[in-house]
Amino acid sequence: MKRYKRSGYLTGAALATAFLLAACTDDSEVDEGENGEETENGEEEEEATGEPQEGGDLSIAIQGEPVSMDPHGSNDVPSAKARSLMYETLVTQDPENFDLETEGLAESYEQTDDNTWVFELHEGVTFHNGEELTADDVVATFERVLDEEMASEAAFLFEMIENIEAIDDYTVEFTTEFPFAPLPSHLAHDAAGIISETAIEEDEAGELNLDIEAVGTGAFEFEEWEEGSSLTVSKNDDYWGEEANLDSVTYEIVGEDLTRIGMLENNETHVADEIEPTLTDQVEGLEDATLLNEPSLNMSYISFNTQEEPFDDPLVRQAITMAVDNEVLVEGVYEGYGEPAYGPINELVFGYDDSLDDLGYDPDEAEALLAEAGYEDGFETTLWMNDESAVREQTAELVQDQLSDIGIDVSIENVEWGAYLDQTAEGEHEMFILGWNTVTADADYGMYSLFHSDNFGAPGNRAFYENEEVDELLDEARQETDEQTREELYAELQQILVDDAPMIYTVFDDHRVGVSDSVENFVQLPDGRFDLADTYITEETEGDGY
Template sequence: MMKNWKIYMYLPMLAVLMVGCAGDDGEQDEEPEDSTSENGVEEVEGGDAVMAISSDPVDLDPHGSNDGPSTIVRSNIYENLVEQTSDLEIEPHLAQSYEQIDDVTWEFILREDVTFHDGEPFNAEAVKANIERAINPDVSNRLFLLDMIDRVEVMDEYTVHIITEYPFGALPANLAHDTGGMISPAAIEDEDNGDTNIATNPVGTGAFTFDSWDQGYEVVLTKNEDYWGEDAHLDSVAIRTVPEQGTRVGMLSTGEAQVSQSLEAANANQVEEMEEAELAVYPSLAMDYVGFNTQVEPFDDVRVRQAIALAIDHEAIVEGLFEGYGSVADSPINDRVFGYHEDLDAPEYDPERAAELLAEAGYEDGFETSIWTSDINSNYVFIAEIVQDQLTDIGINADVQIMEWATFLETTGNGDHEMQVAGWTTVTADADYGLYPLFHTDYQGAEGNRSFYSNDELDAMLESARQEIDEDERIAQYREIQEFLREELPMVSIAFQDNLFGVSSNFEGYDRRSNGKFLFKDAYFTDEEAGY
């Protein structure tokens, strides 16, 4: 196998998942343990894979926390009615077909051969129970994804209608989100009765079943022997929490991990030079940002927010930090997202004008503040520290505080912060997801709007855009919204960065999706030496 190559995932992962048939040895009654793919690589059946991730999952309930580590785990336990492919298309999955039969009604015809891990049947009643739970504000932290749903109607055992309050063309994309994962209705009932906690005892339909969770260390998943589709090759997957990036890289070279997640550009060359591993580069739907709590002084003054935007040298951050694996963000959504404004520019670096705006706002001598961020992504820490340094040029002294991920989510969700550095991934590839939860008044706090920004005019624009049927008109409305946000700046978009993973040379078939899912269903070890 050639070394030092980059896997650019603009193409569907199926291009590298070609599975062939075993050679004919004259025996038809026994399945071979191994098979050979069309590219000549031996697919070894069995084995225990390890993925090293940067932070512990928050919970394993698909209606719970909206965070990356949790999504990686949950995407191997749960499955959706529809799936977003690697090329951002929406395809049926647990539904064998779907169609919009009028402006507000979507019909889903379900597969009839699916069971949950606990033996419960997957059917229309299960779908109804899941969606009603997902739109229950007492349960779900992600109402913005499905709050347009008015009701779910069971037409027969394997036919369900989802009726929205208004026309909403992005519904299939939202159902492909992690939130659309189907939970066993028996588990839902048991949780309602106080007999279980889905957040720590998940039950889905996926190719892997939940085995154990040693919180702070690892989640172990085992092969689902009764999976409705093609069986997984692997016996198990351990998704291990390893906060130190250097340790995650080292685990590749020693063979302790087959996949190391969330690498920074500085480590890319190190991985590329490994004989035993390769660098996988995924164009992302993610945006890194500097956010403000607009409910507290001085960030309730738009001039202060504009001043900070002008004091940040976006180009210097991207060139120095991402080393070609990212670009300057000119909007909260990037050019892979429907509704992106291609003519918008990022704020121009102008510290002199920034100082003038601060003076106009009454802060001629600057002020003291804090920037909160998380250890989940080292780039967040670097951005916070670079911004901290750049703000001193206009008299702003900021104290950078680095928090554990769950603590960061809780405190910024409560609005305890002043400034923060984090990221948002528009996983549906539709502007509604990238703008509505981040800026609508109804979603202040943990559901997305950690800027606690509230503006009646913007709320009306966001509501109009999500209800518009005509695609050209939707694009026009989202352009106006992005222009509005460019002036108001409840957050400063900093960078669109690629996702970098290290992958063992003898490990193939994994499928990393732009919506944050990382699928091990088709992953396998090869017969090739990995160089250990």
């Protein structure tokens, strides 16, 4: 069994310059899993470093079904995993260090003044419908996501954009309402995938449904979606860049964890996604597969409805936070994978402050705080978790047990995923478990969405947390152009968000994926998506079961 090392990464401070560059450099990507690794024999070494093999149909068993193929539709990871193969953004981020790159549809870009950014497009790029990419498509894409009638969940990413103008066929100018340093990293987000203007018009006319189809410029194009079963994309033979090695990619939708692992063992899939921590030994025990374990940008959390009693009282929120032992959670539920979370972002994210004074685990102090808040006898509450998540179920049970020690009686309710998102967006919960993926690797995305009062509900603030000081600091930090000042503002914000405890920051989990040894150059990105640009399947080990 081959083994992959964890990718190296930089601290937030070292990443700082990546998000303020006015122009980008093109750094080559290094896959540590494929370079510098010891191998079992010379034959395997030759296979891993030889010429990529063309063809093959890659099967990936995923836990959650995508919600929408529309970049302006649902802002969820399962959808992004599929969409990112078909749609491309103006700029991209290096998965190792999050440097911004011009590997996307923009040949170059520059910031011409505090509020203006100009992007030069590659010429000769065609959409899957055969039409050439022009600046008009870029304008149409961003006008659509910002259209209030569209009501896109991703609109908050681009709300600072005041005007988008096509200067000529291949030049686009963005003007922001205020200086916004992280704009390029927002334009690398999955929701910034460029859609054909013609496809947008056809979607509006009812001639096309972008929710279940796709018209992008990516290396793969939409083929078929069998709801509840699978989604398939096929190689784009007219791709403007380097063509993919694979003929197609099929996402098999398999909610049961053991079934995904069984499919990997029986050569019924090449990749088993989202391996639960308690099941990693089963993947590591397979002869012809590898457990790929990579750090992520994903924070798991337990949120309160801060608009409702008793969670409108910071003392109650602090008490509950101090009654939950994150280290026990990581070791007991996550089997030692990931890291305990003590704030809303980790060291992968620009703006991270490693000097936070967290509340800590102190059940005695928690009881005292409850008494001070008038709940010396405790109270009853309900904790929601979504279905088909063993980790969240185990987390809920552990929290239920720990909170009982301070007199809080917790009932656990399992809610279907779609209803879960809808109901937490409407504030119908008391407590719930969810996660947030800071995909831009910038603190603005990691905190503005979750904690600014403008983002109640679906955009991210499902805690319905409202704090005027936090709002002001978030607004100031996203408009600040000085790198050091931004870091200082985010450090101040993180401490407030720890002390005020609108949620319990539980763990920064790793991405765990089981990969067949017949697959080479499979890359797990920190934001949960996959990079399949160089992926190929070796003929020698490809079985008939795929």
